[in-house]
Every structure is written in C-alpha cells, then in structure tokens.
Amino acid sequence: MLRHGRLTPGARLLDLATGSGYSAALACHRLGDQNVTTLDVDPYLTQAATVRLNRTGLRPRVVTADATADGLLPGQYDRIVSMASVPRIPASWLAALAPGGRLVTTLAGTGLIVTADKTRDGGAAGQVERDRAAFVQTRITTASSSEGDVTVSPLPVLDVMQAWEVWSMLTLTVPGIEHRNGTGDDGSRMTWMLHPDGSWARARTANGERTTTVHQGGPRRLYDALEAIRWRWIEHGELPVYGAKVTVTPDGETTLTHGGWTATL
Structure with missing residues (x-):
C-alpha cells in the first residue's frame, strides 16, 4: 500500500x-x-x-x-x-x-x-x-433453513473469496454479501451467501460431481448474480474490475469504468 x-x-x-x-x-x-x-x-x-x-x-x-x-x-x-x-x-x-x-x-x-x-x-x-x-471484517450470521427456489447449476461450488476478480465484481454488483464455505461429512462442497436485505443462497456440489444444487430466497437472487459473473469470466477470460479507471467527485462519489462496464459507489 x-x-x-x-x-x-x-x-x-x-x-x-x-x-x-x-x-x-x-x-x-x-x-x-x-x-x-x-x-x-x-x-x-x-x-x-x-x-x-x-x-x-x-x-x-x-x-x-x-x-x-x-x-x-x-x-x-x-x-x-x-x-x-x-x-x-x-x-x-x-x-x-x-x-x-x-x-x-x-x-x-x-x-x-x-x-x-x-x-x-x-x-x-x-x-x-x-x-x-x-x-x-465480517459478521457472523445464519443462513435460512428453508428450501427457497431450487435450481441446478452446471458449475461447481466456488470459494468466492479466493477468486479475487469474481469476489470484487460481485461486491460491486451487489454490495454487502457475506460468504461462508464448508465441506460436508460426505465430502461435498458447500457455500452460503447472505445479504442484509434478507436475500440468501446456499449451494452444494456433491463429492465427485460437478453440477451444483442451489437454494435461494429473499428479494434478490444472489447466486444468479454470481453465476452471471462466472459465465462472463469464463467467456472473456477476465473481468473488468482490475485496470478500471477511477473518477471521484468532490463529495466522494466513486465511479469505476473499463470498456463498456461501469460501477458507481
């Protein structure tokens, strides 16, 4: 720094x-x-x-x-x-x-x-x-135990906070998400996504499988936002967050731009 x-x-x-x-x-x-x-x-x-x-x-x-x-x-x-x-x-x-x-x-x-x-x-x-x-500094929260909407993703569970580009892009898209990851007794990979507005998602990739069962609920579909970013990452080989131009107004409004992508904080 x-x-x-x-x-x-x-x-x-x-x-x-x-x-x-x-x-x-x-x-x-x-x-x-x-x-x-x-x-x-x-x-x-x-x-x-x-x-x-x-x-x-x-x-x-x-x-x-x-x-x-x-x-x-x-x-x-x-x-x-x-x-x-x-x-x-x-x-x-x-x-x-x-x-x-x-x-x-x-x-x-x-x-x-x-x-x-x-x-x-x-x-x-x-x-x-x-x-x-x-x-x-993250807070400790508890994910919903309800079923929510259930879908199947062709992509395996991702440890978002270890995939820096994806994590950063997701935070700019939906600020405030908290992430938790774990491993089931059967070796399955699991992740939870939580948001202050009550939105939540949990996903599980069974041991030896690549597809993921996704449950999500609340006002926004957090896992859908993640999936859109992952597909963009796969298709383009990179995300626009690194190398983005930054402009800040005198009152602190911060805008990132790269190509046709923009995010304002």
Missing part, C-alpha cells in the same frame, strides 16, 4: 488504521517522523503503537479518531494511504489532500486497490491497480 502511495521525499503522509504501527514505522524511515501522521479509531491500538514506535526511536504524530469523519484539516496531506477498506472515497479525505495529492485505499468487500490523484475540481482520478489487497 505504501509503495502505491509513491512516498517521495518531503511528502506529508496520513497513514490510516495505525494497527501495530508497522506501516507508520516504514513511512517514518522514508519520510521522517515530522512528515508522518498515523490515525486509528481504537485508543488501545494508538496507545500501544505509540509505545512501540517510541521504543524504536520513532515519533510520528499519532491520532485517535474516526478516519471517515470530518475533522481533517483542508490540504494538510500530500499522501493518504489507508489500511482500512471503505465503501467509497470519503469526501473528508479529498478535502484533506493538498493539490495534486495522492490517495490509496481498498474498497470494502473487494480485493481492489484504488489509487487516485487529486484533481483541480477537488475530486480525484486514477485507477484500480493490477494488484490486490483486502482488509475485511
């Missing part, structure tokens, strides 16, 4: 999601303590990181605050690098960037790294890097 930030000498960096303090330490060696601010919402993490950094002789500015809230000073940073995922680029980050400043983040629920440089109108423009990273 720091590499994508292009930390040139003298750049003022905001390191978001302090964690252990490791990224802040690397940035201090590159830019000097006086040019590094690291921020995290968890006071325990910022306190522990401060102690850890000070023990190694490093003293960046450490702040406890919500990274997505207002409060960052306008034009204060030349680089913003986030180790936490966001649904779209916060407007407060754009305001905090100096003219020509650069931001790096991942989009929530995907493996996509977005890099963008601030534009004259206060927005930003860049791309989805042909690289991947994810900072994910």
Whole structure:
C-alpha cells in the first residue's frame, strides 16, 4: 500500500488504521517522523503503537479518531494511504489532500486497490491497480433453513473469496454479501451467501460431481448474480474490475469504468 502511495521525499503522509504501527514505522524511515501522521479509531491500538514506535526511536504524530469523519484539516496531506477498506472515497479525505495529492485505499468487500490523484475540481482520478489487497471484517450470521427456489447449476461450488476478480465484481454488483464455505461429512462442497436485505443462497456440489444444487430466497437472487459473473469470466477470460479507471467527485462519489462496464459507489 505504501509503495502505491509513491512516498517521495518531503511528502506529508496520513497513514490510516495505525494497527501495530508497522506501516507508520516504514513511512517514518522514508519520510521522517515530522512528515508522518498515523490515525486509528481504537485508543488501545494508538496507545500501544505509540509505545512501540517510541521504543524504536520513532515519533510520528499519532491520532485517535474516526478516519471517515470530518475533522481533517483542508490540504494538510500530500499522501493518504489507508489500511482500512471503505465503501467509497470519503469526501473528508479529498478535502484533506493538498493539490495534486495522492490517495490509496481498498474498497470494502473487494480485493481492489484504488489509487487516485487529486484533481483541480477537488475530486480525484486514477485507477484500480493490477494488484490486490483486502482488509475485511465480517459478521457472523445464519443462513435460512428453508428450501427457497431450487435450481441446478452446471458449475461447481466456488470459494468466492479466493477468486479475487469474481469476489470484487460481485461486491460491486451487489454490495454487502457475506460468504461462508464448508465441506460436508460426505465430502461435498458447500457455500452460503447472505445479504442484509434478507436475500440468501446456499449451494452444494456433491463429492465427485460437478453440477451444483442451489437454494435461494429473499428479494434478490444472489447466486444468479454470481453465476452471471462466472459465465462472463469464463467467456472473456477476465473481468473488468482490475485496470478500471477511477473518477471521484468532490463529495466522494466513486465511479469505476473499463470498456463498456461501469460501477458507481
């Protein structure tokens, strides 16, 4: 993430999601303590990181605050690098960037790294890097035990979160899906898909088989959305998410485009 930030000498960096303090330490060696601010919402993490950094002789500015809230000073940073995922680029980050400043983040629920440089109108423009990273925190939920609609797919069960392109594309298409995978006592492969709107799907590929029995219910057909993306992947050999162009308006509306495909967050 720091590499994508292009930390040139003298750049003022905001390191978001302090964690252990490791990224802040690397940035201090590159830019000097006086040019590094690291921020995290968890006071325990910022306190522990401060102690850890000070023990190694490093003293960046450490702040406890919500990274997505207002409060960052306008034009204060030349680089913003986030180790936490966001649904779209916060407007407060754009305001905090100096003219020509650069931001790096991942989009929530995907493996996509977005890099963008601030534009004259206060927005930003860049791309989805042909690289991947994810900072994910999932909730524990329970799938429906009802039968729902039952269909048969010719494709075997896929561990979506290990297929980064498919996972990222699905999240952009239907944000908010949670995924679970497992193996039955008979060796069958199983997956569950859950959405806050009450939509759900579960699928099972029997041991030694390739076809999949799919159950799904709720207002949307989650497995159908997944299948459409998988067929596009099979037919074209790739999906348009990596290498997509990114434009961000000053209020944070984030649009990805690649060929005829577009997604707005």
